[in-house]
Amino acid sequence: MANVLVFTELHDGHVKPVTLEILGKLAGQSADVAVIGDIGADQVAELAKFGAQNVHKIKGANLDKYSPEGYTNALADFIKSKSYDYVFAGATSMGKDFLPRLASKFDAGLASDVTNFTMDGGVFAGTRPFFSGKCLAKVEITGPKPHFVSIRPNALGMTANPTAGAGAAADAAGNAGEIRAMIKEIVKAASTKTDLTEANIIVTGGRAMKNAENFKILEQMADVLGATVGASRAAVDSGFAPHAMQVGQTGKTVAPSLYIACGVSGAIQHLAGMRTSKVIVAINTDPDAPIFTKADYGIVGDLFQIVPVMTEEFKKLLGK
Amino acid sequence: MNIFVCVKQVPDTETKITPTGDGSFIETASIKWIMNPYDEFAVEQALLIKQSNPAANVTVVRVGSVKDTEALRTAMAMGADDAALVEANDSLDSHSIAKALKGAIEKTGKKPDIILAGKQAIDDDALQVPQILAEMLGLPSVSVIVGFELNGTTVKVKREVEGGALEVYEVNTPVVLACNKGLNTPRYASLPGIMKAKKKPMAQYSLADVGVSDADRRVKYSQFRLPPEKPAG
Ligand SMILES: Cc1cc2nc3c(=O)[nH]c(=O)nc-3n(C[C@H](O)[C@H](O)[C@H](O)COP(=O)(O)OP(=O)(O)OC[C@H]3O[C@@H](n4cnc5c(N)ncnc54)[C@H](O)[C@@H]3O)c2cc1C
């Protein structure tokens, strides 16, 4: 059995879902959770349900907002005061940013963006995509402990942990150390929707959307489904949507339960970003569009006719 | 001012990926190698800085095989001044690569002011090297940058995070920055640029020269395989 620390990032005071995915998958190991900042008793109880033994709330000066150095220093100090075999975190914007620094502080290895793993005999062995998901490989970590692992959100899925943890919450003093790269301000994006990389349902528009205005029909469908809207590169390059919405090799890699591609041809670079979606629905006027070879459900037809009809049907189905 | 740009060579995005029979990696014989697309933004940013600071020197650094040095030559054809190559087979892990890059930068004898890299290499998408390099050099870092402004020794950068929000950082040089799409529009190498690049100096080091050995490996990959096919719909 391995001693594991799972770092959880907070989003509006809530732990990110990927933390629970990781905890569930760690059933059988001894897992603690560390958070920088404060969380309520309900959050601690949720973490305990998924197996968390101790919940360490790291607090200190200059830790109220994220900085790569502050988080790295505070967590490094905390981890040094304990003896963990593994440190896990979500491969979120934040996790991807500071985990390599943190691992490097221990001269240790990091397996990044892992999509599945086992802990046989308390030893980590993972699977991660290469070449934007065009192939998979096994990843193992060697060298000094602790070993570091980042997990792609939505990849593991929620698995209940049969044994709840004690969920003992305690404060720990955090030392941010010297912070040179400091956030001065945060420019919020217009949308408050779930980010593409964490979305459970995605509705994507391609070049066939013709203009930015037409994306409204996708947003209407997304609102009904609680989905996030994405775009192909052709749509982004044509100025219909910002780059933050791009799915694909040079955009976001996504793994939602449901991916609805509207007027997207299915170029290899687009598929690279969404091929691990659980169910793929494609709407395209061209029956030979490559997207259909990857789709679970294909609809041949004009998206401008089909999308509004589907939105109405979803409304009825979901009682909205 | 000394600017370093880390560039990696990756298979062209159109490449059909075929795992080798033994699963140790992918077939590389017919691969066309290109400069990692995100590294083009890093090279372009270095050249933009040089445009307003003519005394600046831009060095491109790469760790990898010597049989094809396309990425370094391309960067020099775009306008970089010189290059350093650490000769290695292409199977080093991120930790070893970062250590080799640090060694190469130190070998040049130039004290870095700004080190630019891509936010990720599109072959393995590890997103590790720039941050590890920064930690090893004891420097601050900001990754996934989409905006850059230099005022004297202060850099103001915008970092893109979930949902398209932007974190605005202010940091003094020296600093390591990992670039994202949207930062700038990379220029094409001109024909005279390509001719000139052939004569630009390229230092070459061995892994031993930069102090990297097998003991530096931290991550092992094996069992390369195609993902399970989805049944056609
Ligand atoms: C290095 C590199 C990186 C790249 N990275 C990415 C990336 O990250 N993401 C990405 O998406 N692409 C990427 N691409 C681009 C990719 O190759 C394609 O050009 C792009 O995905 C095409 O976008 P599209 O499917 O929207 O447009 P198109 O290929 O033009 O397809 C439009 C589709 O809409 C259909 N259509 C037309 N009208 C209608 C209608 N009324 N109703 C329904 N269907 C209709 C057409 O039949 C067609 O299939 C990259 C390319 C390169 C070279």
Ligand SMILES: Cc1cc2nc3c(=O)[nH]c(=O)nc-3n(C[C@H](O)[C@H](O)[C@H](O)COP(=O)(O)OP(=O)(O)OC[C@H]3O[C@@H](n4cnc5c(N)ncnc54)[C@H](O)[C@@H]3O)c2cc1C
């Ligand atoms: C044939 C082959 C076999 C491989 N086998 C293994 C293996 O068994 N184990 C293993 O751990 N890795 C292996 N890899 C290497 C691994 O795929 C990556 O090269 C390594 O993990 C570093 O890249 P990264 O994805 O972390 O870079 P990222 O951190 O994603 O790259 C970000 C940026 O760092 C810079 N950068 C990254 N690499 C370099 C470089 N080499 N030179 C200059 N700048 C760079 C670039 O600016 C890049 O944009 C293999 C690679 C190949 C081609």
